[in-house]
Amino acid sequence: MGPYLFLFVLLALLIGLAAGKAWERYKLQDGRWIDRRRARESPHYMLGLNFLVASQIDPAIEELSKAAEAAGDPLEIHLILGNLYREKGQVGRAIQEHQSLLQRPNLRKLEHANVLLCLGLDYKHGGFVDRAIEAFTEVLRLDPDNRYALSNLEKLYEEQHQWTEAYSTRQKLAASDSPGAEARHQEILAFLENEIGLAALKRLAYAEAARRFDAAIDLDARNAPAYLNLGDVRLHEGDTAGATAAWERLVAQSPDRAYLAFSRLESAYAESGDRLRFADLCRRLIAASTQDWRVRLALARHLTAHGSPREALELLFDALAVNPHALALHQTIWQTLSNLALEPALVNRYVDLTRDAIFYLDPHICVRCRYRSTELLWQCPHCHEWNTFVEERIAPAKDTEETLST
């Protein structure tokens, strides 16, 4: 669990502590009346919170333990203490702390839910997936709209590849959210639907898989993997026209992801004897975007393969100006140059174009957690968020003439 999530729990607890409806100054606990306000007035409590804000966990635990003792062990402070043990990596201790709270008599429903939520996080942190799922499910029985339990549950189901369960959990999250958040929920539901389709594909249930991919596209017309997979199923069924149609819809709906369908479309067109169609498609996309280096690369490869390396090289140089650290471009440029017998004037242009470029290997970056990847991923392996990868580019290389004129 990241520090933000942790802070979120903590804040939720503190807000609950300060403003919760359930708050009463006095509470009967184990046969004696506890003054809950005493806890907040204790200097240890304030000190503990200060250490917490400064991320100094050990002294925070020490002060909060003293505060708890002085105030007759209020539930809220022990919840926080348990969370701090978990944060330190002492999962066993955290579980013990939270479990002992469950033994308390007369727990109110919301208190019970809060303790189970923390316990669920302990289990999750310790890798006890089944028990974590059980705890979060129990939280939802007590507090059906608990968004924090729902989103944790969804991530656990995703980790276990229980896509159907993840899907229905996301539906519950969407149902209780504000109307403005709908698009993001639809986007995630589409990815989950696509995963359900892939699971069907693994079982060789092609008809069901195709239905799922269609459903994913209905949820979010920009879901790229669903188009790719739908086309693959159609191709497998011998329906080349259907496959082509699916991939062309991807190109139309998400031009920035169109490149994912290029090699599929190129061979499908070739198979149907329509060789010019691929070049036409690329030219249309090139006319629509000056920034799309992948379509220039695809057309260049296609042109070189069909005997036009000189035209290909011009496209590659254009692409290089947009994205000077794409290794695939450099490799293709060298292949094309060698095709043209390393004509010195062309080699010099290449050298000029790359002089100021910085090269690197992991161009895809998660906008949420900054995780880097060499390939495009639909779900971040680090923060588990859906569709968060963008291509990071450094300052583009300048064209020779621009360099001269500046």
Ligand SMILES: [Zn+2]
């Ligand atoms: Zn991430």
